[in-house]
Amino acid sequence: MRKVAIMGVGMTKFGPTEKSQVELFAEAAMEAINASNIKTKDVQALFLGNGLGDFEEGQLNLAGFCANELGLPPETTAMRFEGACASASVAIRNAFLLVASGAYDIVVAGGTERAFSMGTSLATRTFAMGTDSKYEEFSGLTFPGVFAMLAHLYANKYNIPLPKLKERMAMVAVKNHKNGAKNPLAQFQKEITVETVLKGFVVADPLQLFDCCPFSDGGAAVVITTDEIAKKHVEKPVYILGAGQGSAGSLCRQKDYTIMPSRIASAKQAYKMAGVGPKDINMAEVHDCFTIAEIVLLENLGFYDFGTASEAVEKGETEIGGKIAINPSGGLKAKGHPVGATGAAQVYEIVKQLRGECGARQVENAKIGMTDTLGGDAGTIVNLILGIQK
Amino acid sequence: MRKVCVAGVGMTKFGKSEKSSIEMFAEAAMEAIIGSNIKPSDIQCLYLGNVFGDFEEGQALMAPYAAREIGLSVGTPSLRFEGACASASMAIRDAFVAVAGGFYDVVLAGGTERELAMGTPLATRTFNMATEQYYEGMTGLTFPGVFAILSRLYSKKYGIPLSKLKERMAMVAVKNHKNGAKNPLAQFRKEITVEEVLSGPMIAEPLQLLDCCPFTDGAAAIIITTEEKAKKMVEKPVYILGVGQGSGAPLYRQKDFTLIESRVAAAKTAYAMAGIEPKDIDVAEVHDCFTTAEIVATECLGFFDFGTASEAVEKGETQIGGRIPINPSGGLKSKGHPIGATGAAQAYEIVKQVRGEFVERGTQVEGAKIGLTDTLGGDSGVICNIIYGIKG
Amino acid sequence: MYKLTYKQYFEALKEGKLLGLKCNDCGSYTAPPKLCCDKCGSTNNEVVTLSGKGVIKTFTVIRVAPEGYDAPYIVAMAELEEGPWLMGNIANVDPDKAKMDNIIGKKVTVGAKVLPKMNYTPDEGVTPAFIIAE
Amino acid sequence: MVTYKLPHKEFNEALKSGKLMGFKCNSCGAYTCPPKINCNECASMDMEVVEFKGRAEIKSYTIIRVSPEGFESEVPYIVALAQLEEGPNLVGNLVGVDPDKVTDEIIGIKVKIGWKPAPPEVKYCGPIGKDGKIKPEMVAITFSLM
Incomplete structure (x- = not known):
């Protein structure tokens, strides 16, 4: 297996936008391509994450259109991956795998989504399509x-009073x-207080408005290549040290999902490949x-x-400056959650952090970072471990 | 690059089905697995083509559900590919690349779709989503x-x-x-x-x-593996050239x-x-x-x-x-x-x-x-x- | 190849019968049904009628509903006597009075709730309805 | 950050005010319309926004008799492929021509570019208003005889 590195990264502002999904992705991808000091014709494959382009814009087959939008040649392989909220991470992991195994040298991977304009009712319905449609959907989940339900399960299991x-x-x-x-x-881009959260209206007991991430629009992209090529084009390549991916079935089959076997299996693969453990991760x-999702996953990833x-x-x-940022x-x-783009935006942040380019939110002395992306109710989990040194 | 072969193949009857997309795929996949003389636990990755699970059955995230339906382990990556009508071929091609490159030895690839329950107007509309929407979709093409x-x-x-x-x-x-x-x-x-x-x-x-061509329900699956393994599994491995x-x-x-x-x-x-x-x-x-x-x-x-x-x-x-x-x-x-x-x-x-x-x-x-x-x-x-x- | 498809499972549930699979290899139960045993992956299963009794493990009250549903309503998961967990609605509790201590751990029986066919679904919708024992 | 010189929304707004906008490439001289992030011929981003003449020639067409959901009240209607004088192709609705009387003689005919709003019953194609219907900014390109 070859060593794999990330050269450039790109990302749009997250939040409501009037641009199309193709336009959002093209802006992010061109930023990543420019930052990699390469040309569009150097790109051999495009791996795109997208969750619900069909409901959002009536647009399928997005990968081919994005490839053409960027001016990639007709022999470029372009593929859309859907793994609900983990779509971009599935795309990036696939890009890593195919560069590592020698099939491609330069790949653009990322994602795009325009969830905001659907409105809450349709967005809630379509997001729920990431749960099991036969045995769970008609409960109105x-x-x-x-x-x-996870919060209630957690409070009950560990005897932590709900308040x-x-x-x-x-x-x-x-x-x-x-x-x-x-x-x-x-x-x-606004700070809030514990009181703000506890005053919000209830979305699903016990979760209130500020317990939930928003619907967002946005695109993000990264250029993935070999160690050798990366060193020729950029000063600070960031290496993909490990990658893992797991699959789970319907929620009811997972039983006590305060422990998510698909996440544990995925993280284990990533740690093993990188040759590191949870304690080696800086952020x-x-x-x-x-x-509640953040709390539970910190335990599943082995941080606590x-x-x-x-x-x-x-x-x-x-916190930034704490034991593990x-x-x-x-x-x-707070950054937002354009589902198909989220995993790529996570990688964007880790790459910028490892390069020391994050200004006021910089994590000091970070050498190894990790991403964790969940699709559906843990149906798909992807973990990536990134480092500044091989 | 390693030589890559197809061992077993499986397919449901095409036409109107009362089974779900996942059930149809599971049937085709098990036929391919049995035809390869292997077990579900031997499969290292699932590459699945599917286009309209969301409009057809309100089902996104089809790949992991399909993986677990046939008993693949939680550590098995499962990927859904959407490339409109070419989705399953994309999945097969990507599976080939991953096996040829040495990342996996035994993978399951295929696809599933359940269109007929949508009815012609919604099916025609959703199929049309595979054309470009902003500059040509609104013509009603x-x-x-x-x-x-x-x-x-x-x-x-x-x-x-x-x-x-x-x-x-x-x-x-x-x-x-x-x-x-x-x-x-x-x-x-x-x-x-x-x-x-x-x-x-x-x-x-x-x-x-x-x-x-008609609107159709159906699924198909194939097992992709190395030349070496395929020769042990079946009498007549078919090479992906x-x-x-x-x-x-x-x-x-x-x-x-x-x-x-x-x-x-x-x-x-x-x-x-x-x-x-x-x-x-x-x-x-x-x-x-x-x-x-x-x-x-x-x-x-x-x-x-x-x-x-x-x-x-x-x-x-x-x-x-x-x-x-x-x-x-x-x-x-x-x-x-x-x-x-x-x-x-x-x-x-x-x-x-x-x-x-x-x-x-x-x-x-x-x-x-x-x-x-x-x-x-x-x-x-x-x-x-x-x-x-x-x-x- | 399927011993019990989703369609057959829901037809029985509507008749008041909760069906599942019992594995002839490892002895464990799978419900809702799958192609293979949820525990060991074996396809050597037989269709059995389950007791339809369980205990609520967790729940929520949905207050922002998807298109096609009217909030509030309770979604819960129950562990069946035979082992599997099911997801469904709690039918006989006022959503506004649902709290951890009057829901979690309560014994239930499993019935069925039927919804008319909505957009983006191939059939009518059927979901388990849990009834908390008095 | 990389930003579009002409996103679809601005293109559509210009179209509604009677202007067909696109790009002229400063590297190879080719025209791109509708817009994209870089030149359709050479992938250069060095392009300028220009107004097109808005004239084209019909290259092919069809009459849609089984419509997608949302377009039922429009049937039958003509969808055509036309080549702009500047070179690029557009797909649009041929309007002002009776779909039941159109013949192959229409191929080669000169047309001018216009627009019409998307049918209000069409879903999933853009921003949705509070009434559940799409906002009127979604438009179709039209061709009419000169």
Whole structure:
């Protein structure tokens, strides 16, 4: 297997936009291509994550259109991947795999989504399509509902009184908004307080409005290549040290999903390939679609023992400057969550952090970063480990 | 690069199904797994083609559910590919690349789709989503419309009177129905005549009902593995000799799309990798979503000179027993077109053809050793070509 | 190849019968049905009628509903006596009075709720309805 | 950051005010319309926004008789492929011509470019207003006889 590196990265501002998904992706991809000091004709393949382009814009087959939009030649391989909210991470992992195995030398990978304009009712319905349509859909389950049930399960299992857990969940939102306020590309650039969170209207008991990430529009892209080519084009290549991906079935089959076997399997693959453990990770961009989601995943990724992560949040261990900086970009919560693009935006942040380009939200001395992206109710999980040294 | 083979293949009956997309795929996949003499736990990755799970069944994120349905482990990556009608071929091609590159040894690839429950207006609308939406979608362009425009361009460019071209297009439908009538898994198993095609209701002028393939439910799957492993699994491994994939522009940017650049590029890549030429192909399953599509495809693939394929159809050169048999399965036209599964069903046919398994059915292409699949997504946004062959 | 498809499973549920699979290799139960045993992957399963009794493990009250649904309503998961978990609605509790201590751990029986066919679904919708024992 | 010189929304707004806009490439001289992020011929980003003459020639057409959801009330209607005088092709609706009387003689005819709003019943194609219907900014390109 060849060593794989990221050269340029690109990302649009997240939040409501009047641009199309193709336009959003093209802007991000051109930024990544320009930053890589290459030309569009150097790109051999385009791997695109997109969740719901059909409902959002009536647009399928997006990858081919994006390839043409960028002016890639007709022999370019262009593929759309859908793994719900993990779509871009699935695309990036696939790009890593095919560059590592020698099939391609230069690949653009990323994602795009325009979820905001659907409106809450249709967006809630279509997002819920990431859950099982035969055995769960007709209960009227929503994604806030999936994580609301997880919060009750967690509180009950670890005997943490619900008001206490809710306060700590609110602290996750407060931290991520604090980071997002320093990110010029974030959808929300405004700090909030625990009170703000606990005053919001209830979306799905016990989750309130500020426990939930927003619907967003946005695009993000990265250029993936070999160690050798990267060194010729950019000063600070960032290496993909490890990658993992897992698959789970319907929520009811996962039973007690405070422990997600697909996430544990995925993280294990990534750690093993990178030859590192959870304690070696300096910072992580993780899938905080809901506040409780961030708490549970920190345990599944091995950063904290099961049942202890909410306390660590309270102690400030996950802040920038804490034991392990979680979501320095603001996360899905404040930066925004254009589902098909999210994984690429996570990689964008880690690459910029490792290069020391994050200004006010810079994590000092970061050498190894990790991304964690969840699709559906843990149906797809992708983990990537990135480092500045091979 | 390692040599890559197909071991087992599986496919459901095409047509109306009461089963879910995942259930159909699981059936096809288990047939392929059993046919490969392996267990689900031997599979390292799932590559799944699916287009409209969301509109059809309210189901996104199809791949992991399919993976777990057939009992693959939680550590098995599962990827859904969407490239409109070429989705399964993309999945197969990507699986080939991953096995050839040494990343995986045994993978499951295929596709599934359940269209019929949508009804014609919603199905027509959602299919139309594979054309570009901002600058052409709002004209109400449909897929029959795309190939209707193509038919007129073709007629004009090569000076073939439309009535003559339409008769030859009808012969494509007649041939594919003749083949499909012998295929127990086909949606339509009834022969038709040129007169029936020409008296059908008009869908998008000049295309009539029987110029168009149907909406279909169905699934297909294949096991892709290394040469070494395949030899241990099955008696007759089928080699993937070459693959190619191209990306096309929106229709308005393609200008003269009787010559589909992305298809020419994809086929060239596949031929070069296989080290062969169009004349070496013994049998092909091509993307006959509309009768005129088959004519144009066989020219872009190099089987016939540009402008001459419709005449070749008239002479019977694309029949079983002809110079280059096209769509012995019945093609999309008669076998059916569950779009996310189509490429895998083409692979199923070609693998069985080069293994010589269709003698009893009466559709065996005699002496077939090398076969090609051609799958088109959208108005040629994606083209995938794969060449399969058997040793000896 | 399927012993029990989703369609057959829901037809039975509407008749008041909760069906599942019992694995002849490892003895565990799978419900809702799959092609293979959810635990060991074996396809050597037989269709059995389950007790239809379970215990609520977790729940939520949906207050922002998807297109086609009217909030509020309770979504919950119950662990069946035979082992599998099911997702459904709780039918006999006022959503505004649902709290952890009066829901989690409660014994339920499993019934069925039928929804008319909506957009983007091939059939009518059927979902388990949990009834908390008095 | 990379930003579009002419996103679809601005293109459509110009079209509604009677102007067909696109790009002229400063590297190779080719025209690109509708807009994209770089030149359709050479992929250069060095392009300038220009107004096109708005005249074209019909190259092919079809009459749609089985419509997509949302277009039912429009049937039958003509979709055509036309080549602009500057070179690029457009797909649009041929208007002002009776679909039941059109013949192949229409191929080669000169047309001028216009627009019409998307049918209000069409879903999933753009911003949705509070009434559940799409906002009127989605438009179709039209061709009318000169």
